[in-house]
């Protein structure tokens with residue numbers, strides 16, 4: 075069987091990724107709360123590479139295979155993603171791979187903590203981005219149906235050292251006045267990388283819960299607090315953030331000076347999901363806790379971004395006293411006010427230099443197994 079070039083590299087460099095159950099962060103409108111760079115590129119990519127070398131259309135030797143059609147040529151394949159996960163060896167330290175054939179998988183998937191590093195790869199003719207994904211995992215639980223945000227997630231990933239490639243994770247619950255939290259992913263622990271993944275939701279799409287996490291070349295869709303979490307150090311690079319309703323992109327739950335949490339969105343785009351999203355319909359973020367720390371830099375902000383940029387948490391509990399909400403070198407009509415040096419919300423600011431990824435992901439992040447440099451630095 076032939077290995078797509080990228081896959082061999084993935085295997086050669088093996089993989090890695092934590093929630094204090096947060097309080098029921100709320101309804102959208104209900105009472106109470108609511109709703110250096112010494113990095114070097116491993117291989118040149120992009121120019122000169124044929125589509126074929128980026129194809130990931132057959133499972134590497136030893137992979138556990140999922141195929142909803144049951145038609146793959148692999149004699150032992152699993153009809154659901156969860157049964158594939160359940161077939162992984164829970165004792166080995168050796169890295170493992172789960173390969174998923176095209177299909178829409180209607181299920182919730184839980185990946186427990188395991189001693190081995192795990193790669194999950196969705197079948198795709200071109201793994202460099204999310205645009206050619208053929209695998210979708212979807213369900214529609216919300217907090218109204220269960221007892222924690224984590225338990226609503228389409229993918230509950232509790233395994234450190236996990237890389238996820240080319241899968242669409244959807245939570246189709248939609249909106250509700252209360253307890254509408256409905257996650258696409260619960261990235262429960264640190265050491266997780268998501269590459270070419272689509273995250274589709276409305277409220278609380280991505281729970282970046284704990285530890286160092288990387289999201290690159292991904293699509294992130296939502297309206298309310300749709301990138302949130304309490305202690306994670308999460309870096310978002312070349313992601314396309316699309317709003318599908320009025321709201322707030324980030325909701326950082328950093329709660330004191332020593333809490334390590336960062337959310338940095340770098341070299342990305344923020345737009346409405348379609349032209350019907352009104353101008354000024356989203357804030358870059360609001361502080362779930364009063365030490366919230368979010369930086370948006372080198373990013374294109376479309377008209378959907380409100381001139382004030384950043385919001386208080388809510389009227390009776392603004393949470394703005396100790397926040398770090400900052401921008402650096404953004405462009406687009408949603409950043410006109412900053413370009414004209416007219417201040418946004420008075421608890422936000424502008425940096426003189428960009429935040430570097432090692433500040434967020436750790437000093438030697440580029441050597442981490444779960445960091446795939448093929449998706450960074452263009």
Ligand SMILES: *[C@@H]1O[C@H](CO)[C@@H](O)[C@H](O)[C@H]1NC(C)=O
Pocket residue numbers: 125199200205206
């Ligand atoms: C991948 O998607 C892009 C954009 O949707 C499309 O132009 C391209 O042809 C697709 N590539 C393959 C290999 O299907």
Ligand SMILES: *[C@@H]1O[C@H](CO)[C@@H](O)[C@H](O)[C@H]1NC(C)=O
Pocket residue numbers: 214215216218219
């Ligand atoms: C979740 O709760 C809503 C509202 O009660 C209900 O309509 C829906 O069927 C429930 N979903 C599931 C998957 O149980």
Ligand SMILES: *[C@@H]1O[C@H](CO)[C@@H](O)[C@H](O)[C@H]1NC(C)=O
Pocket residue numbers: 318319347348349350351
């Ligand atoms: C635009 O997106 C919104 C939110 O997903 C949807 O309700 C609406 O139907 C879309 N409009 C068009 C013209 O596609």
Ligand SMILES: *[C@@H]1O[C@H](CO)[C@@H](O)[C@H](O)[C@H]1NC(C)=O
Pocket residue numbers: 304305329330331332333334
């Ligand atoms: C700060 O927050 C972190 C993460 O929530 C927590 O572990 C730590 O105990 C907190 N420290 C103080 C002084 O409250």
Ligand SMILES: *[C@@H]1O[C@H](CO)[C@@H](O)[C@H](O)[C@H]1NC(C)=O
Pocket residue numbers: 341342343372373374452
């Ligand atoms: C990302 O960075 C590259 C290289 O600096 C640049 O060409 C591209 O326009 C940037 N993307 C956005 C959305 O700013």
Ligand SMILES: *[C@@H]1O[C@H](CO)[C@@H](O)[C@H](O)[C@H]1NC(C)=O
Pocket residue numbers: 364365393395396
């Ligand atoms: C902000 O930080 C200061 C200094 O640590 C502290 O005294 C104050 O209580 C904090 N305010 C909030 C709302 O957390």
Ligand SMILES: *[C@@H]1O[C@H](CO)[C@@H](O)[C@H](O)[C@H]1NC(C)=O
Pocket residue numbers: 420421
């Ligand atoms: C920030 O702006 C708000 C609303 O305009 C105002 O009430 C508040 O006093 C200002 N705070 C500071 C520190 O200037």
Ligand SMILES: *[C@@H]1O[C@H](CO)[C@@H](O)[C@H](O)[C@H]1NC(C)=O
Pocket residue numbers: 423424425426
């Ligand atoms: C950025 O530079 C300006 C001008 O030198 C200075 O007034 C401002 O305090 C600096 N801001 C930060 C966040 O360092």
Ligand SMILES: *[C@@H]1O[C@H](CO)[C@@H](O)[C@H](O)[C@H]1NC(C)=O
Pocket residue numbers: 087088089090167168169191235441442443444
């Ligand atoms: C698993 O990932 C960790 C953290 O990145 C790394 O140190 C370790 O070498 C990897 N294990 C294997 C067997 O590759």
Ligand SMILES: *[C@@H]1O[C@H](CO)[C@@H](O)[C@H](O)[C@H]1NC(C)=O
Pocket residue numbers: 311340341372431450451452
């Ligand atoms: C961040 O954005 C800059 C400028 O767009 C880009 O050069 C850089 O590669 C991006 N990613 C990282 C990890 O620095």
